[in-house]
Amino acid sequence: MTDFRKSVVYQIYPKSFYDTNGDGLGDLRGVIEKLDYIKELGVDYIWLTPFYISPQRDNGYDIADYYHVDPRYGTMEDFEELAAEAKKRGIRLMLDMVFNHTSTEHEWFQKALQGDPKYKDYYIFKKGKEPGVPPTNWESKFGGNAWEYVEDLDEYYLHLFDVTQADLNWENPQVRKEVQEIIKFWIGKGAGGFRFDVVNLISKGEFKDDYEGDGRRFYTDGPKIHEYLRELNEATFGTDAELVTVGEMSSTTLENCYHYAGEDGKELSMVFSFHHLKVDFMGNEKWVIVPFDFQKLKDIIFDWQVKMAEHKAWNAVFWCNHDQPRVVSRFGNVKNYWKESAKMLGTVVHCLRGTPYIYQGEELGMTNPGFTRIEQYKDVESRNHFRILQEKGLSEENAYQILQIHSRDNSRTPMQWDETKNAGFTTGDPWIEVTKNHSYINAKAELEDPDSIFQHYKKLVQLRKDYDIIAYGDIEPLDQKNPSVFAYRRTYQGEEMYVINNFYGKEVTWKADKDLTEFCVLLSNYQDTMIHGNQVTLRPYESIVLHKK
Numbered sequence: 001m002t003d004f005r006k007s008v009v010y011q012i013y014p015k016s017f018y019d020t021n022g023d024g025l026g027d028l029r030g031v032i033e034k035l036d037y038i039k040e041l042g043v044d045y046i047w048l049t050p051f052y053i054s055p056q057r058d059n060g061y062d063i064a065d066y067y068h069v070d071p072r073y074g075t076m077e078d079f080e081e082l083a084a085e086a087k088k089r090g091i092r093l094m095l096d097m098v099f100n101h102t103s104t105e106h107e108w109f110q111k112a113l114q115g116d117p118k119y120k121d122y123y124i125f126k127k128g129k130e131p132g133v134p135p136t137n138w139e140s141k142f143g144g145n146a147w148e149y150v151e152d153l154d155e156y157y158l159h160l161f162d163v164t165q166a167d168l169n170w171e172n173p174q175v176r177k178e179v180q181e182i183i184k185f186w187i188g189k190g191a192g193g194f195r196f197d198v199v200n201l202i203s204k205g206e207f208k209d210d211y212e213g214d215g216r217r218f219y220t221d222g223p224k225i226h227e228y229l230r231e232l233n234e235a236t237f238g239t240d241a242e243l244v245t246v247g248e249m250s251s252t253t254l255e256n257c258y259h260y261a262g263e264d265g266k267e268l269s270m271v272f273s274f275h276h277l278k279v280d281f282m283g284n285e286k287w288v289i290v291p292f293d294f295q296k297l298k299d300i301i302f303d304w305q306v307k308m309a310e311h312k313a314w315n316a317v318f319w320c321n322h323d324q325p326r327v328v329s330r331f332g333n334v335k336n337y338w339k340e341s342a343k344m345l346g347t348v349v350h351c352l353r354g355t356p357y358i359y360q361g362e363e364l365g366m367t368n369p370g371f372t373r374i375e376q377y378k379d380v381e382s383r384n385h386f387r388i389l390q391e392k393g394l395s396e397e398n399a400y401q402i403l404q405i406h407s408r409d410n411s412r413t414p415m416q417w418d419e420t421k422n423a424g425f426t427t428g429d430p431w432i433e434v435t436k437n438h439s440y441i442n443a444k445a446e447l448e449d450p451d452s453i454f455q456h457y458k459k460l461v462q463l464r465k466d467y468d469i470i471a472y473g474d475i476e477p478l479d480q481k482n483p484s485v486f487a488y489r490r491t492y493q494g495e496e497m498y499v500i501n502n503f504y505g506k507e508v509t510w511k512a513d514k515d516l517t518e519f520c521v522l523l524s525n526y527q528d529t530m531i532h533g534n535q536v537t538l539r540p541y542e543s544i545v546l547h548k549k
Ligand code: GLC
Pocket: 058, 061, 062, 098, 161, 197, 198, 248, 322, 323
């Protein structure tokens, strides 16, 4: 049995991964063709973001038909072949399930619009407070009010995301049944697990105005969320211990995650939380420019690490996904220490307690593209906020600066396979521009270079397999207040491991509580180490993993 605690997951955003028919969009056949590359990295699972029928307003997170492959991505035969080829290589597929909402083009919603009472009850329709006033003042995560008026019905429907993503009504048992059927269908097609999109938002509480925030407190980790997840688990994936699940938890709390991802396996295998990726926000406001708060980053990560362990719950650990900017641009130093900082960041995450996720191209040290024109941005959230920021009075230049840092498109540029035009991603015109550094940041070059970021990630994946302490050990933060070092200790059955990382470009000396010369160096991002007794001198972005039996 694959133990998800010893596993690493590789996330693929098919649209930007590899295009096999020259239409500029990556496809499922592209994933098949690159399976050997993924195998070379050594990962156990691939998480595939949505490839179902969709108008692509939100790149597939707006599903119009859960049972078919969107022709843009290929056919059901392609999917079946992919599942079979992956299996041959010992890789299992985790499928992305978006059940908080459907596309407004979904047949259910279309019927609801026609006034069919059965399907109206699949969604959340409500009367306005008074003519012209939406039921509540909640804000959509993509900007604007979260309710859309439908004249023919004289009612509003709720959309926590884009106006074409209508929230499903989980109170309706029929909706929950539909969802179960979809999951069972994909298990039958060979899915090895699931990632559940914003799944902690499915249980809506009271529909009240929020005078303190944007409304999220009324639907986040809502009143019936644990009940719904248990029901789903029992009716579908819970019957097969091989199926691994991860929930994307928006603005969640530790207390809820103890249950979502508890060892008893009643809900999910593990959770994504995002608090550690808001350390360059102002509170919940992402569309600002502030330097990242290193102390807060460590405090949050360690708090989750220690408390989830205490409560026997399991984390997904990660820096990157298709909604986040590239980590080396965010917390590393692309200009002067690109390679060192990318490797250091990889080590910090992969030696934590939890299942690590690698987002396509992270293993190459891919960077933000630095787009300078709005036409280069394709993401609905980015485009909306570009407008909203200027409506709030920011200059266009300022709005661009913010997008360059925070836009989700930062991670959605094509995978950089080689140094040729379009980075070897497509022979046609890519749907989104390629980042202009693929002459040296590309898979071909990094597979050949024994010192590359790719090779470092490959070692990290292997370390988790070779050393049980990484998968099963306890974790203890070290010197948590240190202004530049991110250090922790893992312990397991008498073994000990130190993970010591300089997060900045300045040399620093760090003191341990014991003699470090007794330890073996398992991994580092420099040729040698400077260890003297209990002291270690760390060069810019230096990262060292030490182990003692
Ligand atoms: C999740 C997805 C994101 C999507 C949103 C709405 O956060 O990761 O890409 O836009 O849910 O489905």
